[in-house]
Amino acid sequence: MQPPDDRIAKRLEEIRAREAAADAEPAPADDLGSAVVDRRKGGALRSTVFVIVLIVAAAGLFGLAVTLTRLAGDDFGDAERYGRADVTSCVRHGPITNKGFGYWESCAATITWDGGDTDRATVDAVFTSGDIGSPVRVGDLGTYRTTRELVREDAAYRPWLAWIGYAVGFLAFVPTLVLVLTVREALRRKR
Template identity: 30%
Template sequence: MRKLQQRLDKIKDNNQAADALAGRRSEVKPESASPVAPERSRGRRRGWLIVLGMVVFGFVFGELALTVQGWSGPDFSDARRVGKATVVSCERRGPIGWGIGYWDQCTADVVWDGGFSGRYAIDRRNFFHADEVGTTVTIGEGAGSRGGGVVFSRPELPHRPAVVALGWGLAVIASIPILLLLGGTFVAARDAIRGVSKR
């Protein structure tokens, strides 16, 4: 009988200890117990800021590349025909988009050597300037790269290989974050498709 009483007392003590432990657990606040949710939202916000920064970085360096390229033109000596261009009117473009800063898109009446003439709107950065309206300048017409399209050249805007190389270098720098974003988007889409297919 005494052994049975001792066992019952021991079981009772164990039950009281378990109840006390359960009471302590219920007093713990969920916020202090699990700091995972705030960390996730903070990490997501930081991720979006990184994505936005990469887009802005790529855009700015792309626009810088276009701006630098505007200080070089096709080689005037490669023109297949030469003519006299009278600048008729100009419209200001910019300051951001296809380069940084302002430039003039001008319309000119051109009389080519050989008698042909035509009116052309030339939107190349630094090719014509608004203060040239009413003046006549010499321009050349040549084939675009790989024979596609038409390009115009001027003796005053020579071909500068170093400027072109700098522009291409800036374009490569601009493409790095864009390629990283495209790669990240591809990986995320692939993982999402795999997750759906596993279900």
């Protein structure tokens, strides 16, 4: 039996000989006879473009989902009380906001309810500047957070459009999930 130091020294020589032989060998060739290309070259630019495309896709899908649900409208029959609104002024917003894509107006109105009460409210995406000076029949849907939710009597209610918006919003999670996993992997590799 050989002493342990001789076996270790012999094994180190074998490893060094393999490494020297591997360094001396030419680069492997593919079927066309050209050298194999290092796939990591340009990887940072490609990854950055991929992440930017994912961000734009996710934001675009979320914006489309919000737009579709806004355009779906609300049901006038769901109102708690009814009244007449006199629009006094409007401010235009858009084209890209928290209400989705497109232009919409935030209007101040004085609302006279059928019971005789009067309220002043600023409502988003219900009235237009064309409503200034003419009474509009409205229904009160209650409050959401701190804003009053109103619905026009003459506004179309399209629940199918809201469902399409929900489906698009669900689809927006796919590029968002891929984006999160890609960023997570990139951060893990940097460690």
